Amino acid sequence: MKKRYIIPIVYIAFLMLPIYWLVAMSFKTTNEILAGFSLFPQTFTLANYRVIFTDPTWYWGYINSISYVTLNTVISVTVALPAAYAFSRYRFLGDKQLFFWLLTNRMAPAAVFALPFFQLYSAVGIFDTYLAVALAHTLFNVPLAVWILEGFMGGVPKELDETAYVDGYSFPRFFVTIFLPTIKAGVGVAAFFCFMFSWVELLLAKTLTAVAAKPIAATMTKTASSAGYELGLLAAAGTLTIIPGAIVIYFVRNYIAKGFALGRV
């Protein structure tokens, strides 16, 4: 083993420590947590997880979160695909300005948009629905998806399009049966990043929901303040939020880094 590998090993250990502490805490009883310091759970318990899986206010939080994240990923990637195609293939009036304007939305602080979104979505009657959160998250996910997809599409030679037209393909048929399979890695990466940024965001998700679509993250903050400080329960809920991300990341492990590397700056 080379000596320089010590750096990534130490770094990964540093990354894993707080995660370990969270997971260890989730298997402890409240008494043990408050009694003092212990490196491993002394009385191993699954009680915290049992509460989450039996109490609807808890497990609905997960269902709500997954629902709006999925909806957001579908909307973002669907509208970004044709736009990215246009940016990678055509020059049209104002294309550069439009691209930059899209990217500025990625820079918008969520805090700036929280209140106006609340009013806008209440006005059109979609407050406290999955659609509200999914739409709000497109603000930063659509520009990102366009950016990543444009990078992948730019790597596909234009001859592919031209050959298809010569062969008599219509545009929609070419796009779906030839072009999409060619850039499926790009679609995967774009979907991954949309999933990621929608899954981790809380401020907008919390502001735009009340009961019916409340995300798990909001359930956690509410529990933390109302039911005393149940650290074990909070730790178990936190541990469970890591799992969807870990699954998604496993599928795209070979493409994560490429996603941004191919995008144009």
Place this chain on the structure above:
Amino acid sequence: MKTQNNRGWFFVLPVLLLVAFNALIPIMTVVNYSVQETFGNNVFFWQGLDWFQQLLNSDRFHAALGRQFLFTGLILVIEIPLGIIIALSMPRQGVWVPVCLVLMALPMLIPWNVVGAMWNIFTLPDIGLLGYLMNHTLGINYDMTQNPLAAWVTIITMDVWHWTSLVVLLSYAGLVSIPDAYYQAAKIDGASNWSVFRYIQLPKMKTVLTIAILLRFMDSFNIYTEPFVLTGGGPGNSTTLLSIDLVKIALGQFDLGPAAAMSLIYFAITLLVSWLFYTLMTKDDAK
């Protein structure tokens, strides 16, 4: 070559409609509020640019802005070099590469409030792993809720923990794209490690590093949830960053006018600095 074709507009129409609904309407709402005063009941009075003037002269805003720049500056100074060093020392191929990448990417996929809660549990003085080590094993008085310096060290460490991997992944993507022939040529020339880095690796990483710096700037400048959950902006106001202050004014006190003016200035600063970074880092390419 791209063809000149205004049919492009037809393809970007869905995005345009979505973003117009999602970004233009809210921004116009904010602009609208920023020049008016309300005492409730939906009655508004024209206020002109008073809110902007008041804000630009307010000590509270200057303090929050100062803290924000300090935070973002520290983040960039620590995370960018650290990320490059880690990417350089990672294996280029083999079974350990995907393991490294998955483990490193993990923190980025944890919801932001869970990150805050996790670090809170991790640093509790008597029952957290780090808190216990500092207070009881090393004998350093470490308590975020009392000591502003401890709070700052903790939010910086937390962000390094959370986001350095993004810099690592991007730099690594740039590094693996360098053909082996470059290294062999450098070896024949007897180049030192430093010159290999300076003249081969760094130029090849330039594009991805530009993206990394821009993303880290935007995201750390707009950070809200993690420090809010961890410290709540305290002790006192010592970790009240711009977003935290803005949410306090907008959703806490419901001062719509001042909050809107602050929103616009905040957004403008983010845009301006991003544009500066972008121009500075890509100006060599244009030549």
